[in-house]
Amino acid sequence: MLLVLDRQSVQPGGAVNAHGEGCTPGSDVTLSAAGEQIGTGTANDAGVFDIPLASGALGVGSHRVEALCGPVLLAALDVVLVTQLGSATATLTMLVFFLIIGLVIYRRRLLPLVSTHV
16 A cells, blocks of 8 residues: 655645545545645556655645545655745845945045044
8 A cells, every 4th residue: 555646845736646546446545634625546456556645735834645445545745835036136235245345345425534733
């Protein structure tokens, strides 16, 4: 008895396929996680199935995926939120960095000299 997901982590709504072995031959297969049904299908005559999951129903976090097909098969799935910097943000960050470096290097020219003579 085996339940394998083609990936262990996915972004919300990302594509995941479940492969299972050891089901009752010809049985209906219901896949669920976090109390939500995320896939259905039928096991073949050898008790094997391949079913895509609807991961969009799951929130960010770790989930236990269950396949009910006679026996109960289990697998883990992490739904992760990935962020990335856009090119505009990266450009602005570099511009600010070089502006600060320039101010540090030329601060003596920008600030008036303070006289220490009395």
